[in-house]
Amino acid sequence: MSKLRVAVLGAKGRIGSEAVRAVEAADDLELVAALGRVDSLDALTGSGAQVAVELTTPDSVMDNLDFCVRHGIHAVVGTTGWTDERLARLKGWLDLSPETGVLIAPNFSIGAVLTMRFAQLAAPYFESVEVVELHHPNKVDAPSGTATRTAQLIAAARAEAGCAPQPDATTTALDGARGANVDGVPVHAVRLRGLLAHQEVLLGGEGETLTVRHDSLHHSSFMPGILLGCRRVVSAPGLTFGLEHFLDLG
Numbered sequence: 622m623s624k625l626r627v628a629v630l631g632a633k634g635r636i637g638s639e640a641v642r643a644v645e646a647a648d649d650l651e652l653v654a655a656l657g658r659v660d661s662l663d664a665l666t667g668s669g670a671q672v673a674v675e676l677t678t679p680d681s682v683m684d685n686l687d688f689c690v691r692h693g694i695h696a697v698v699g700t701t702g703w704t705d706e707r708l709a710r711l712k713g714w715l716d717l718s719p720e721t722g723v724l725i726a727p728n729f730s731i732g733a734v735l736t737m738r739f740a741q742l743a744a745p746y747f748e749s750v751e752v753v754e755l756h757h758p759n760k761v762d763a764p765s766g767t768a769t770r771t772a773q774l775i776a777a778a779r780a781e782a783g784c785a786p787q788p789d790a791t792t793t794a795l796d797g798a799r800g801a802n803v804d805g806v807p808v809h810a811v812r813l814r815g816l817l818a819h820q821e822v823l824l825g826g827e828g829e830t831l832t833v834r835h836d837s838l839h840h841s842s843f844m845p846g847i848l849l850g851c852r853r854v855v856s857a858p859g860l861t862f863g864l865e866h867f868l869d870l871g
């Protein structure tokens with residue numbers, strides 16, 4: 622059986638370099654290009670890449686995806702910075718290339734995907750919910766894509782269940798003291814040397830709290846999700862947002 626031809630964009634970065642090794646080690650995948658910021662995207666078409674793994678920066682990802690979709694190259698995207706406006710632009714490109722698939726995964730680790738699912742499940746049963754994400758200090762964005770997505774899922778679950786807005790009696794606060802407000806859910810971002818990628822969802826009700834915590838201790842935690850994304854995206858045309866759609870979570 623022929624191997625799936627995979628390229629990595631952002632190949633010298635923290636996660637990109639790990640992805641290069643993971644693709645090289647996979648029996649059913651062939652690494653055909655490993656590109657950095659200065660390399661031409663023509664290497665994608667020249668190498669016959671079928672899937673591009675996009676692990677660059679929020680300022681590069683749109684141009685890279687524009688190129689991939691225009692050339693019918695499927696994409697597995699871990700890069701953050703997704704807004705409604707960016708998603709709409711991407712969907713517009715995909716409409717013109719209906720056989721091409723793009724997976725955007727706010728987080729490729731199974732533990733983080735499950736954290737989001739557990740938080741979504743628990744959120745309607747508690748009066749208060751806050752998200753705390755903790756990352757290495759070289760991370761360019763805040764809050765993390767995972768924390769933003771987690772808060773959006775929590776807010777949607779609470780709205781669907783008819784929950785009242787959560788109480789917050791703060792009348793004075795220093796700017797930022799209550800974190801960022803994502804759809805009504807406070808999200809706090811910690812940047813600390815020694816950390817990699819961590820998240821806590823704190824839920825509080827009368828006389829009890831529940832904490833859902835996930836820790837990525839090494840970039841290897843993201844690799845099974847990236848490899849699964851490569852294998853599945855080729856038969857999933859259009860936009861898939863979230864790795865959970867490629868997992869059988871029941």
Ligand SMILES: NC(=O)C1=CN([C@@H]2O[C@H](COP(=O)(O)OP(=O)(O)OC[C@H]3O[C@@H](n4cnc5c(N)ncnc54)[C@H](OP(=O)(O)O)[C@@H]3O)[C@@H](O)[C@H]2O)C=CC1
Pocket residue numbers: 630631632633634635636637656657658659676677678679681685698699700701702726727728729730766843
């Ligand atoms: N979804 C998930 O599970 C995960 C997502 N991420 C996300 O992935 C992204 C990368 O993170 P991280 O590896 O830590 O960041 P790094 O800064 O370590 O890596 C980014 C790399 O991309 C390169 N780059 C920038 N622009 C381009 C371009 N146009 N073409 C090719 N390469 C380019 C950079 O090169 P240069 O240094 O020259 O600028 C750099 O080597 C972030 O958005 C991060 O949040 C990270 C981990 C997990």
Ligand SMILES: O=C(O)C1=N[C@H](C(=O)O)C[C@H](O)C1
Pocket residue numbers: 701727728729756760761764765766767768817818819
């Ligand atoms: O930059 C990182 O490191 C990570 N980025 C992603 C995010 O913003 O959620 C995923 C993970 O948290 C690691």
